[in-house]
Amino acid sequence: xxxxxxxxxxxxxxxxxxxxxxxxxxxxxxxxxxxxxxxxxxxxxxxxxxxxxxxxxxxxxxxxxxxxxxxxxxxxxxxxxxxxxxxxxxxxxxxxxxxxxxxxxxxxxxxxxxxxxxxxxxxxxxxxxxxxxxxxxxxxxxxxxxxxxxxxxxxxxxxxxxxxxxxxxxxxxxxxxxxxxxxxxxxxxxxxxxxxxxxxxxxxxxxxxxxxxxxxxxxxxxxxxxxxxxxxxxxxxxxxxxxxxxxxxxxxxxxxxxxxxxxxxxxxxxxxxxxxxxxxxxxxxxxxxxxxxxxxxxxxxxxxxxxxxxxxxxxx
Amino acid sequence: xxxxxxxxxxxxxxxxxxxxxxxxxxxxxxxxxxxxxxxxxxxxxxxxxxxxxxxxxxxxxxxxxxxxxxxxxxxxxxxxxxxxxxxxxxxxxxxxxxxxxxxxxxxxxxxxxxxxxxxxxxxxxxxxxxxxxxxxxxxxxxxxxxxxxxxxxxxxxxxxxxxxxxxxxxxxxxxxxxxxxxxxxxxxxxxxxxxxxxxxxxxxxxxxxxxxxxxxxxxxxxxxxxxxxxxxxxxxxxxxxxxxxxxxxxxxxxxxxxxxxxxxxxxxxxxxxxxxxxxxxxxxxxxxxxxxxxxxxxxxxxxxxxxxxxxxxxxx
Numbered sequence: 001x002x003x004x005x006x007x008x009x010x011x012x013x014x015x016x017x018x019x020x021x022x023x024x025x026x027x028x029x030x031x032x033x034x035x036x037x038x039x040x041x042x043x044x045x046x047x048x049x050x051x052x053x054x055x056x057x058x059x060x061x062x063x064x065x066x067x068x069x070x071x072x073x074x075x076x077x078x079x080x081x082x083x084x085x086x087x088x089x090x091x092x093x094x095x096x097x098x099x100x101x102x103x104x105x106x107x108x109x110x111x112x113x114x115x116x117x118x119x120x121x122x123x124x125x126x127x128x129x130x131x132x133x134x135x136x137x138x139x140x141x142x143x144x145x146x147x148x149x150x151x152x153x154x155x156x157x158x159x160x161x162x163x164x165x166x167x168x169x170x171x172x173x174x175x176x177x178x179x180x181x182x183x184x185x186x187x188x189x190x191x192x193x194x195x196x197x198x199x200x201x202x203x204x205x206x207x208x209x210x211x212x213x214x215x216x217x218x219x220x221x222x223x224x225x226x227x228x229x230x231x232x233x234x235x236x237x238x239x240x241x242x243x244x245x246x247x248x249x250x251x252x253x254x255x256x257x258x259x260x261x262x263x264x265x266x267x268x269x270x271x272x273x274x275x276x277x278x279x280x281x282x283x284x285x286x287x288x289x290x291x292x293x294x295x296x297x298x299x300x301x302x303x304x305x306x307x308x309x310x311x312x313x314x315x316x
Numbered sequence: 317x318x319x320x321x322x323x324x325x326x327x328x329x330x331x332x333x334x335x336x337x338x339x340x341x342x343x344x345x346x347x348x349x350x351x352x353x354x355x356x357x358x359x360x361x362x363x364x365x366x367x368x369x370x371x372x373x374x375x376x377x378x379x380x381x382x383x384x385x386x387x388x389x390x391x392x393x394x395x396x397x398x399x400x401x402x403x404x405x406x407x408x409x410x411x412x413x414x415x416x417x418x419x420x421x422x423x424x425x426x427x428x429x430x431x432x433x434x435x436x437x438x439x440x441x442x443x444x445x446x447x448x449x450x451x452x453x454x455x456x457x458x459x460x461x462x463x464x465x466x467x468x469x470x471x472x473x474x475x476x477x478x479x480x481x482x483x484x485x486x487x488x489x490x491x492x493x494x495x496x497x498x499x500x501x502x503x504x505x506x507x508x509x510x511x512x513x514x515x516x517x518x519x520x521x522x523x524x525x526x527x528x529x530x531x532x533x534x535x536x537x538x539x540x541x542x543x544x545x546x547x548x549x550x551x552x553x554x555x556x557x558x559x560x561x562x563x564x565x566x567x568x569x570x571x572x573x574x575x576x577x578x579x580x581x582x583x584x585x586x587x588x589x590x591x592x593x594x595x596x597x598x599x600x601x602x603x604x605x606x607x608x609x610x611x612x613x614x615x616x617x618x619x620x621x622x623x624x625x626x627x628x629x630x631x632x
Binding site: 032038042043045048049051052054055057059060084089095096097098099129130131134135137139141148152154156216217 | 348349352353354355356357358359360361362363364365366367368369370371373375376377399400402403405409411412413414415444445446447449450451452453455457459460461462464468470471472531532533548
């Protein structure tokens with residue numbers, strides 16, 4: 001039954017919308033029972049299953065005027081798929097819960113689901129279940145399951161003498177957000193990076209196979225997440241500012257806004273780059289840039305000193 | 317670090333509260349990595365993993381004046397554990413996400429987590445991960461993983477000639493909710509049934525081993541969920557009103573409110589009873605009551621006629 005373009009969630013109803021949503025989610029061969037029963041049923045082989053969950057709240061993590069529903073779906077999937085990437089695993093199955101006002105256009109929910117499904121398809125993962133309920137604001141709850149083919153890479157394995165390396169775009173989404181926050185739409189490449197991050201989905205397994213000693217995805221900000229690595233491993237981390245090539249669009253935003261363009265790189269979090277430590281430079285795989293070093297002690301410094309720029313993301 | 321009794325989430329901060337919360341969640345032996353990394357890591361044996369997710373929204377699924385934070389935690393866990401029960405499985409691991417206003421008392425979040433953990437402990441399941449973020453209203457997102465030791469029991473297996481049976485309290489929580497909605501606190505047994513449901517957690521596996529042909533947990537209402545069984549299986553289901561013993565407290569509420577006490581049983585959903593079909597009366601395990609029959613056709617009737625009482629739960 002096609003949904004009228006101006007229909008709201010209240011018009012379509014829970015079960016009507018669910019029927020449409022489920023049709024957007026192709027099921028992989030590991031899925032024995034997909035959406036529609038009390039639970040999905042997955043076939044798993046003996047091994048390690050990784051599990052992570054994230055909430056995405058309107059006004060806090062996205063604004064409808066800055067990102068389309070499909071963009072929001074891509075972003076919500078990406079940040080969860082990235083958590084599996086950061087363990088050295090591969091995502092297989094996700095659930096999505098949507099709490100939303102009754103007057104939300106049904107098409108917004110469908111576009112969200114399509115964007116979510118399209119992002120999951122990039123790594124071959126299936127959307128196997130969900131929930132839909134009414135709330136005053138939009139809250140999207142995602143849980144991802146993944147498989148590891150070798151031991152997962154934790155935050156706790158960095159050792160003094162290791163090198164710190166990164167792969168993936170870093171700071172682009174933060175630059176895009178800064179632009180949007182000032183009412184602009186360009187540089188378009190940064191705005192698009194904010195709307196649809198491109199996490200390096202294949203890099204996590206490569207890092208694990210290369211013997212990465214610790215790994216995290218950059219979601220709170222590069223320095224904040226380096227801090228999580230340092231705290232988890234009981235080490236100090238020094239980031240080398242000169243190691244970063246500041247891309248031209250970020251230089252342009254810095255010049256236009258008066259911000260240090262390096263601050264986007266050091267404190268931005270929405271690109272979902274991977275940050276990892278390796279026992280030596282020789283162990284770092286292709287595609288990664290060495291950006292720092294691990295030593296005795298605690299905390300994170302930039303070129304040996306405390307960073308005095310803007311802080312990373314905090315939720316409260 | 318103890319949290320002051322009057323501290324809010326904003327006072328304590330995301331990372332401070334997470335540190336306290338994680339301490340409330342004991343980890344089972346299947347958990348290789350618990351909360352605190354990018355993802356939890358679970359050890360699984362080859363087989364079927366069942367996955368389900370639910371959202372719980374303040375004002376929609378609970379009210380703080382009608383249930384304590386611990387009660388809300390028990391209920392949020394119970395409704396998810398029940399979904400695994402309804403597949404014939406056993407829950408092993410859960411994640412919980414909490415979106416909440418910055419002025420929420422931190423103690424409320426801690427009590428929620430304690431109630432959640434205590435309910436999970438009833439089935440030996442571990443809380444392995446979560447997320448905490450700010451929102452205007454409280455939204456709790458739960459995902460449960462479980463294991464099946466035999467083929468899961470779906471909604472789609474009921475056949476004409478089967479009998480319909482139920483186990484667990486049914487209608488008690490709806491009676492308690494009706495009482496609370498009128499500003500009363502008694503009958504206390506019903507109010508407590510609403511605040512802390514007692515799903516028949518061992519009955520799902522027993523039903524699967526006994527050859528239940530289809531199964532669902534009663535969360536939308538007995539007739540509504542019988543309707544899901546009927547639709548999933550392509551059959552008609554007739555419920556026999558005389559098969560129910562209306563418990564005394566429900567009779568009392570009916571007399572006091574003018575409601576037909578049977579309506580609580582037929583349309584209530586918060587007890588998480590299990591509804592299943594079996595090929596014959598002889599196949600029905602101890603502790604289940606036969607309450608209906610399966611025939612050719614579609615839809616649900618009560619004593620052969622459409623039910624004209626209040627409908628079950630709808631979300632929009």
